Amino acid sequence: MEYYTLPQTNLKASKIALGCMRIASKSVEEVEELVLTALNHGVNFFDHADIYGAGQSEVVFGEVLARNPNLRETMIIQSKCAIRPGICFDFSKEYILKSVEGSLERLQTDYLDVLLLHRPDALMDPKEVAEAFNELYELGKVHYFGVSNQKPSQIELLKKYCKQPIVINQLQFGPAHASMIDQGFYVNMEVPTAIDYDGAILDYCMLNDITIQPWSTIRETLNSETFIDNPEYPELNVVLETLATKYKVSKVAIVTAWILRHPSNMQPIAGTTSIKNLLDTLDAINVSLTREEWYQIYTANKVLP
Numbered sequence: 052m053e054y055y056t057l058p059q060t061n062l063k064a065s066k067i068a069l070g071c072m073r074i075a076s077k078s079v080e081e082v083e084e085l086v087l088t089a090l091n092h093g094v095n096f097f098d099h100a101d102i103y104g105a106g107q108s109e110v111v112f113g114e115v116l117a118r119n120p121n122l123r124e125t126m127i128i129q130s131k132c133a134i135r136p137g138i139c140f141d142f143s144k145e146y147i148l149k150s151v152e153g154s155l156e157r158l159q160t161d162y163l164d165v166l167l168l169h170r171p172d173a174l175m176d177p178k179e180v181a182e183a184f185n186e187l188y189e190l191g192k193v194h195y196f197g198v199s200n201q202k203p204s205q206i207e208l209l210k211k212y213c214k215q216p217i218v219i220n221q222l223q224f225g226p227a228h229a230s231m232i233d234q235g236f237y238v239n240m241e242v243p244t245a246i247d248y249d250g251a252i253l254d255y256c257m258l259n260d261i262t263i264q265p266w267s268t269i270r271e272t273l274n275s276e277t278f279i280d281n282p283e284y285p286e287l288n289v290v291l292e293t294l295a296t297k298y299k300v301s302k303v304a305i306v307t308a309w310i311l312r313h314p315s316n317m318q319p320i321a322g323t324t325s326i327k328n329l330l331d332t333l334d335a336i337n338v339s340l341t342r343e344e345w346y347q348i349y350t351a352n353k354v355l356p
Contacts, residue, residue, distance in 0.1 A: 052093020053336055055316060058260035059216045060195050062127055062164060066311060067333060068096035068264065070322030071112055075104020077324055079114045086115050088326050090125060092333055098221075098264070098320050099158070100131035100169055101150050109157035117159050129219075130154045131169035131199060140172035147183040151192060166193040167221060170200045181212040188215055197221070197261075202250040206261070220256055222249075224265035224317070226287060226309060226348050227278045233353075244353070253315065263317045265310055269303060279303060287351040294344055300334040307335035309348050 053066045069089045074082050086097070099109050109130065116123055132150035135141040151166060166187065168180070187193040197219030198206060206217050224231060230244075231253040237245035256263050269277045278284040279291070279302050291302040298305065310319045321332040340348075 052333070054093075054095075057195075057218060057262050057318075059218045062195070064096045064127055064318065065094045066318060066336065067094060067307065068098050068129075068318055068320045069094050069329065070098045070266065070320040071108050072098075072100065072103045072322055073108070073324050074111055075107035077111065079111055079118070081324070082111050083115045083118065085324060085326060085329070086112070086122070087119075089329060090122065092330065094321075094329075094333070095125060096127045096129065096318070098129050098131075099154070100134070100167075101154050102131075102134045102136070102169070105136075106153065106157055109154055113157050113159035123160055127164045128158065128160065129165035129167065130158070130163050131167040131221075133172060134169045140170060140174075142168060142172035142175040142180050144179040144183040144186075147180065148186065151187055155192065162191055163193045165195045165197060165219060167197045167199050167219060168201075171198075171205055175208075177208050177212040180209060181214070184213050184215050195219075199264075202252055203255040204250060206255070206259075217259075217261060219262050219264055220252065221264040221266055221320075222252065223267050223270075223273065224263065224310065225268035225270070225306060227269075227271040227284065227352060228267070229349065232349065257315045263315060265317055265319045266322065268310060268319055269306055279306075284352065287348070290347050290351045294340070294348070298338045300338060301331040303328065303331050304334040304338060305340075305348070307332050308338035308340050309345060311335060312340045312345050 054063050055066065057064050132147055133140055133142050135146060184196050195218050196215050197217055199221035201220060209217060230248050233244045234247055234251060267273065269279050271278060278287060280288060291305050294305045295302045307319050310317050321329055323329050
């Protein structure tokens with residue numbers, strides 16, 4: 052595994068993180084095996100959210116920590132809050148504090164290394180968010196803060212009031228969901244791919260030392276099926292198969308290597324409960340795609356201007 056210090060932090064993080072959204076349906080023993088395998092292969096960053104499995108994902112992970120109390124100090128644990136069942140989103144100070152307390156209890160830990168605001172809240176009062184961040188930070192319950200699925204102006208609004216830096220933005224990104232890249236090619240062109248969907252978030256994050264964490268990297272949309280071996284993506288799969296054969300790894304590893312090849316130092320999240328799939332993904336660390344190969348993957352579904 053390769054590591055780097057996340058910008059604006061002192062966290063030495065693995066270049067690939069393990070996403071824990073789907074572990075709620077697994078037994079403690081199964082999750083323990085997954086976590087230990089991840090750690091043994093150098094993964095030290097674990098991504099959670101209070102809504103994953105209605106909290107059960109954090110519960111089962113917390114049981115693993117309780118069984119292995121020495122593991123906590125070797126981990127970077129991140130959780131997310133503010134998607135509120137029945138209401139939608141809630142960035143109020145009261146709800147953020149309540150959510151963090153719930154996550155800490157379920158995870159059986161005293162602190163989160165990172166807390167992300169889970170998607171935007173249209174009713175956000177940035178002053179309230181700042182108050183919540185300050186309290187959590189001063190009490191030592193959260194060390195660093197970030198967001199997910201937010202554009203530059205939303206982050207700037209938070210930065211105006213928050214003393215703590217925004218260090219992470221979690222965004223969907225992959226070969227079939229690459230609008231962040233598209234905008235750089237279709238500048239000043241009157242075509243659909245020129246539409247600015249996110250306020251040039253990629254450039255913004257690079258300029259402001261905010262780490263992008265790609266999620267759902269092998270899907271085109273939030274709810275679509277994977278494009279791996281999917282007949283609806285023939286050109287992309289031909290390229291992935293060719294490169295997977297060349298580098299003797301899986302197609303998922305090639306997709307992950309494609310993300311890691313970008314100079315912004317993204318930290319992809321491997322959202323899997325399968326040890327085989329996790330190990331397949333981690334093979335990406337040993338793959339260094341050429342510039343030509345990176346563009347072969349990127350252009351598999353499109354024609355550049």
